[in-house]
Amino acid sequence: MSTFLDAYNALSPSSPRSDVSSVLQSITDAFSSQIDASHRKQLVQTIIDDLTKCGNGNGKKGRLCSKDAYPALAAVKALGKDPAGSEIIATPANLSALLSLSQSFKDNADASNEALRCIANALLLISNARETFIQKSIGGGEAALEMLEKSTNPERIFLASRILFLCTASLASGGDFIKMLVESKPSGHPGNIIEVVNAKLDSLSRSIMNGAKLSREAMTDLLKLTFNLLAHYPKIASDAQEISAKSEGEAEVMGDRWSDRLDGFLPPLLRTFLTLPPTFPSPLSAPTTHVIHNLIAIPVTPSLHTKWFPAAASPRSSKGRDSPLPSPGSSSGSNSGSPTLGPAKDVKHSAFDRAFSALAAGRRSLSLTRSGSPQLSPPADVLLRAYDLLDVSLAHYLPGAVDPDDSSVRERCRKQGETLDDVLPPLVLLIGKLCTADEGARTRMREWILPADLDRTSPLEGRADMLGRSLRLLASVHHTKLKMATGEMLYAVCDSDASLLASYVGYGNVAGFLFHKGITGQPSRVSNSTVPSTTPSGAPINPITGVVETPKPEIDMTDEEKEREAEKLFVLFDRLEKSGAIQPGQNPIRKAAAEGKLG
Numbered sequence: 001m002s003t004f005l006d007a008y009n010a011l012s013p014s015s016p017r018s019d020v021s022s023v024l025q026s027i028t029d030a031f032s033s034q035i036d037a038s039h040r041k042q043l044v045q046t047i048i049d050d051l052t053k054c055g056n057g058n059g060k061k062g063r064l065c066s067k068d069a070y071p072a073l074a075a076v077k078a079l080g081k082d083p084a085g086s087e088i089i090a091t092p093a094n095l096s097a098l099l100s101l102s103q104s105f106k107d108n109a110d111a112s113n114e115a116l117r118c119i120a121n122a123l124l125l126i127s128n129a130r131e132t133f134i135q136k137s138i139g140g141g142e143a144a145l146e147m148l149e150k151s152t153n154p155e156r157i158f159l160a161s162r163i164l165f166l167c168t169a170s171l172a173s174g175g176d177f178i179k180m181l182v183e184s185k186p187s188g189h190p191g192n193i194i195e196v197v198n199a200k201l202d203s204l205s206r207s208i209m210n211g212a213k214l215s216r217e218a219m220t221d222l223l224k225l226t227f228n229l230l231a232h233y234p235k236i237a238s239d240a241q242e243i244s245a246k247s248e249g250e251a252e253v254m255g256d257r258w259s260d261r262l263d264g265f266l267p268p269l270l271r272t273f274l275t276l277p278p279t280f281p282s283p284l285s286a287p288t289t290h291v292i293h294n295l296i297a298i299p300v301t302p303s304l305h306t307k308w309f310p311a312a313a314s315p316r317s318s319k320g321r322d323s324p325l326p327s328p329g330s331s332s333g334s335n336s337g338s339p340t341l342g343p344a345k346d347v348k349h350s351a352f353d354r355a356f357s358a359l360a361a362g363r364r365s366l367s368l369t370r371s372g373s374p375q376l377s378p379p380a381d382v383l384l385r386a387y388d389l390l391d392v393s394l395a396h397y398l399p400g401a402v403d404p405d406d407s408s409v410r411e412r413c414r415k416q417g418e419t420l421d422d423v424l425p426p427l428v429l430l431i432g433k434l435c436t437a438d439e440g441a442r443t444r445m446r447e448w449i450l451p452a453d454l455d456r457t458s459p460l461e462g463r464a465d466m467l468g469r470s471l472r473l474l475a476s477v478h479h480t481k482l483k484m485a486t487g488e489m490l491y492a493v494c495d496s497d498a499s500l501l502a503s504y505v506g507y508g509n510v511a512g513f514l515f516h517k518g519i520t521g522q523p524s525r526v527s528n529s530t531v532p533s534t535t536p537s538g539a540p541i542n543p544i545t546g547v548v549e550t551p552k553p554e555i556d557m558t559d560e561e562k563e564r565e566a567e568k569l570f571v572l573f574d575r576l577e578k579s580g581a582i583q584p585g586q587n588p589i590r591k592a593a594a595e596g597k598l599g
């Protein structure tokens with residue numbers, strides 16, 4: 001339909017401003033189906049041309065004046081939500097024009113930001129526009145970097161981050177730009193992208209804690225940009241000495257390749273992870289989830305080990321054992337604070353509150369120096385923070401002793417618009433990664449999840465704590481990613497030793513996981529003195545269930561009752577044999593009869 005195009009073309013320099021506003025608003029409010037592709041393209045081009053003529057002056061030079069900039073750009077943005085409109089926006093001339101408009105209307109923040117939104121939408125919908133935008137003829141990449149560096153407003157940081165994130169999404173189209181960002185200090189910029197991102201992460205952490213509008217969204221897109229750099233730059237780095245990779249022929253995963261140039265990203269990411277406040281209703285949401293993805297991408301190299309585990313730098317706790325930290329959520333090192341001590345009924349009412357309190361308390365470690373940069377009070381306990389976050393998240397999604405496959409769990413996730421397989425595995429993998437990399441981390445996690453005085457009088461998989469929920473997840477059907485991630489975490493906690501894992505929790509709880517890892521058959525029992533074979537009271541622990549063995553009561557049956565039960569078994573196995581479910585040689589009744597064991 002040409003109605004909207006005709007209405008706009010009917011405007012003139014002498015048209016009342018109310019008429020101009022009305023036409024622009026009607027275009028903004030129009031449904032996609034009301035404007036066909038041809039007229040949409042013409043409208044976009046005509047409005048951009050008029051805005052370009054308008055410049056930053058107040059006098060009319062066409063249909064539009066500077067006061068019309070915001071509604072006109074809002075109309076362009078609405079037209080660009082359809083690929084047909086974005087195709088026109090994505091031309092080199094129009095991308096350049098919109099970038100110029102965002103700068104010429106700098107005194108009109110709404111209009112300037114709307115021009116950037118038009119660019120961001122076009123880069124999202126038209127992938128080849130990303131390579132066009134960072135070309136030297138347009139200079140969009142450096143302009144976005146400068147904007148990110150100089151902006152203090154979360155909305156502006158969000159838009160600059162979104163544009164840079166899209167420009168670095170592809171290694172094929174953005175490789176040279178990514179290399180320039182990491183290795184160079186662009187003209188007029190005091191630092192490279194790592195320094196810029198670090199400063200903005202710290203600034204946005206304060207904004208989030210102060211409840212500033214769009215601060216979470218800004219940090220989320222800044223972290224998306226960071227992830228692109230962490231994922232792509234190690235593949236670009238040309239200095240072989242900077243890169244550590246797996247041997248030839250092995251599958252390469254995130255973190256296998258690394259460049260020391262990126263080491264500077266870790267401290268601010270850890271600060272952010274440790275200080276972001278918990279969220280409702282889900283404890284795991286953006287930007288926390290994006291921080292976790294970034295941390296997974298950074299390996300624990302020798303040069304970064306003391307940043308991941310700062311307590312290990314102290315001679316007193318070089319192995320993380322000499323100076324034990326309090327149990328997660330406790331106010332002291334007493335056993336009363338451990339979420340795994342005592343029967344499940346002792347923890348089911350307080351685990352969530354305790355873990356959530358621990359998360360909230362973690363934020364108090366952020367303080368400001370005179371320069372305004374946040375600094376962490378030592379020690380920066382990443383493992384403890386990750387444990388608390390996982391504890392409170394599991395308690396939220398799997399309250400009490402609920403089965404992970406229960407329909408109530410999936411319904412809870414559906415209402416929140418997420419799945420357990422999307423939300424929880426990255427955090428579980430982060431904990432597993434820390435435990436794999438550091439002996440002290442493994443020891444501490446075992447002390448938290450599997451303490452020496454763990455109550456073993458009831459099934460471990462029935463507990464309403466992290467251990468119980470983790471073991472129930474190993475039997476899950478609906479949450480396969482989380483199931484495998486949880487198994488790998490427990491495996492890492494137990495020194496990546498199948499025998500140790502089975503000895504701690506019972507072979508029956510981990511048999512399926514071990515089978516999927518290619519470990520068949522029950523592992524031999526560990527002779528390590530730290531692995532309990534009896535409870536503190538001396539009761540033997542069943543190696544299959546992981547709980548206290550109780551004497552089996554003798555079956556009180558008469559001879560007639562025993563004979564009737566035997567007949568039932570004979571009939572049952574006879575049916576199984578006839579149906580082909582078992583072979584004749586596998587029929588225990590037939591075998592016993594052949595051996596003369598049946599009277």
